[in-house]
Amino acid sequence: MNVIRLKIRLYGDACLRGKCEKVVQVESAERMLIEAMLETMRVEKGIGLAAPQVGVNRQLFVTNAGGGYMVFVNPKIIRRSGKAIMEEGCLSIPGVHIYVRRPEKIWVRFMDENNHIHERQYGDLMARVIQHETDHLHGKLIVDYASKHELMEFKDVLRDLEASAKNE
Numbered sequence: 001m002n003v004i005r006l007k008i009r010l011y012g013d014a015c016l017r018g019k020c021e022k023v024v025q026v027e028s029a030e031r032m033l034i035e036a037m038l039e040t041m042r043v044e045k046g047i048g049l050a051a052p053q054v055g056v057n058r059q060l061f062v063t064n065a066g067g068g069y070m071v072f073v074n075p076k077i078i079r080r081s082g083k084a085i086m087e088e089g090c091l092s093i094p095g096v097h098i099y100v101r102r103p104e105k106i107w108v109r110f111m112d113e114n115n116h117i118h119e120r121q122y123g124d125l126m127a128r129v130i131q132h133e134t135d136h137l138h139g140k141l142i143v144d145y146a147s148k149h150e151l152m153e154f155k156d157v158l159r160d161l162e163a164s165a166k167n168e
């Protein structure tokens with residue numbers, strides 16, 4: 001079976017700011033979406049990809065930041081500790097990187113692709129990616145954390161992305 005590769009929605013696309021619905025259960029339609037998202041992430045060389053980035057407003061993301069791939073359905077960050085600043089990029093905002101301050105360690109409750117519920121602690125890159133992708137599920141993007149200086153620096157890139165999103 002050929003896995004479908006999905007089109008990445010770019011900054012300016014309304015889908016990236018939309019409200020994401022919870023997934024009641026992972027069934028065959030969701031499994032196909034997950035396979036397609038994993039393939040898209042691989043091809044685009046990303047370390048995380050959230051459903052709204054491929055035009056689906058549902059609470060689901062995939063990542064390979066922990067070594068193998070992982071699927072997070074309905075993730076909820078239930079505890080946070082520490083602070084760290086790290087530069088982040090986003091497949092939906094190519095050419096833009098923003099220094100984002102986030103908790104260093106998180107506890108997250110989520111469902112996996114087999115409908116099992118987990119509660120786990122993450123640090124380092126995984127904590128970073130989980131927070132970035134969970135933001136996507138709430139319509140939040142790295143530019144929302146940008147300083148005035150960063151917004152000035154990337155003004156032209158963002159304007160061009162918005163213009164191309166409108167023309168589609």
Ligand SMILES: [Zn+2]
Nearest residue numbers: 089090091092
């Ligand atoms: Zn992103």
